[in-house]
Amino acid sequence: MPAPLLPDACNAGTAIRAYILVNAVVMLLALAAGPRPEQWWGPLLQGVAVAEPAAAIWLSFMCLSRRSWRRLGTLWRLAVGVVAGAASGWMAQALVGSVLTLGEGGGLPDWRSALVGAALAAVFLHYLGLRAQALTPATVQARLDELQARIRPHFLFNALNAASALVRERPQQAEQVLDDLAELFRATVSRPGTLSTVAEEVDLARRYLGIEAVRFGDRMQVRWAVEPGLEGLRIPALTLQPLVENAVRHGVESCAGPCLIDVWVTPRAGMLEIGVVNDYVVPREGRSGNGTRVALSNITQRLRLLYDITAELRHGRVDGLDPPRYRVRIRLPL
DSSP, X not given: OOOOOOXXXXXXXXXXXXXXXXXXXXXXXXXXTOSSHHHHHHHHHHHHHHHXXXXXXXXHHHHHTHHHHTTSOHHHHHHHHHHHHXXXXXXXXXXXXXXXXXXXXXXXXXXXXXXXXXXXXXXXXXXXXXXXXHTSXXXXXXXXXXXXXXXXXXXXXXXXXXXXXXXXXXXXXXXXXXXXXXXXXXXXXXXXXXXXXXXXXXXXXXXXXXXXXXXXXXXXXXXXXXXXXXXXXXXXXXXXXXXXXXXXXXXXXXXXXXXXEEEEEEEETTEEEEEEEEEOOOOOTTSOOOTTHHHHHHHHHHXXXXXXXXXXXXXXXXXXXXXXXXXXEEEEEO
């Protein structure tokens, strides 16, 4: 049996799965009351009236108290989740019972609600343990490795050539290119799935663009808009650098003249938004214009692994602009 893991109950994905589970169980129990709708309709409404408040109580407790039990051992954490499930079922039954009887009493709530709450909590935690194991096998680790090893061989070749050309005429700039290149490789060989700060991600992206600036010169123009105060926020490593790499590869390289890249990091609607938009040349008929989708698909899978459904990545052309522009936006929970 996999080690049971307590969920991040503040996560929207966890909440949705918990509500699906309790409502599915209530529906099955109601259908067992009889084949005709008049036989199961009443038990279904009563069950939903208790199950949904119980799920809300359990999720609220697990979310608000998560700092208290995270340091406990696995069995103790499982016990916390199961006991919280029993207490939530008992409290929800008491609350609904008092409302339905208009406060006239009726004794203690049915103990079976507590038993069902504990059982559902145990089943849900076991499911989350299985899901956590399914999401972290060697195949997923290989995907993270692939994402963090995305510096292309010909980029390395170009960077070394640029540094070689600068050694005699501008040795300090050549040294800076090699320092930036070393920092990029340090990031790509770090442990996959690790977190870094916004400041570190911005610095890494600036280093990458600094290397490419040696090759493209004035053709590449970059505007930064990083909101102050966000530097210490922790986000997945190599979140921003692949976006600016795509902007260079599919924007600057395709433009004969100057190409503008806008990069921003800002809080928006309770989320952290990281975005890149760049000029590009619309591919001619017969040529593929979907070159960025493999990299963006890898990033999307990585965000799903780390944040479930609370993170999103959107990309596409920006309509009505001349020259045409392509925008990629990532939103992460703050």
